[in-house]
Amino acid sequence: MYKTRKKIKFDVGEEYFYGLSHNQKMAIIYFLSVIAACENNVNIKNDSPAFIDHCYKVLQVTGDQVLEYVAIGGREQTVSDLKKMNPYSFVMLIATTAELCELNGGLSEEKYIALVDWLDDMEMSIDDWNDYAINEQNFV
Numbered sequence: 382m383y384k385t386r387k388k389i390k391f392d393v394g395e396e397y398f399y400g401l402s403h404n405q406k407m408a409i410i411y412f413l414s415v416i417a418a419c420e421n422n423v424n425i426k427n428d429s430p431a432f433i434d435h436c437y438k439v440l441q442v443t444g445d446q447v448l449e450y451v452a453i454g455g456r457e458q459t460v461s462d463l464k465k466m467n468p469y470s471f472v473m474l475i476a477t478t479a480e481l482c483e484l485n486g487g488l489s490e491e492k493y494i495a496l497v498d499w500l501d502d503m504e505m506s507i508d509d510w511n512d513y514a515i516n517e518q519n520f521v
Contacts, residue, residue, distance in 0.1 A: 389428055391435045392480055397473035398440060401466065406440040407450040408462035409474060412499060413481055414447075419491035428484045436477070460502045475514040 413436055417429035482488040500510055
């Protein structure tokens with residue numbers, strides 16, 4: 382007999398990201414997908430793909446759109462689009478990233494390195510990232 386896997390409920394909802402351009406939505410998906418793809422522990426149940434799929438639905442973009450976006454602009458365009466986000470949406474990106482990193486038993490070294498690489502490209506440190514979330518709580 383097969384066990385049916387219990388559907389996971391994620392916190393990320395449409396209210397997290399309003400007023401974003403289509404490119405910013407695709408940048409968020411690409412940013413999160415790169416971090417999620419770093420999970421390489423085959424001995425655990427990996428919930429990251431389900432989380433990314435949920436984010437696709439919330440942001441109402443398709444895989445083909447994201448692939449085209451990345452093919453045209455790459456990481457440089459992604460960083461540019463993320464930097465242009467309004468403060469509320471940027472805090473929600475931090476919250477969404479935190480939720481992703483907590484899946485599968487917590488933040489792995491691989492996910493941490495991927496996040497720090499992105500932050501380096503955005504000219505931020507991990508402390509800047511954390512401070513931004515704390516200092517911008519009044520937007521939430």
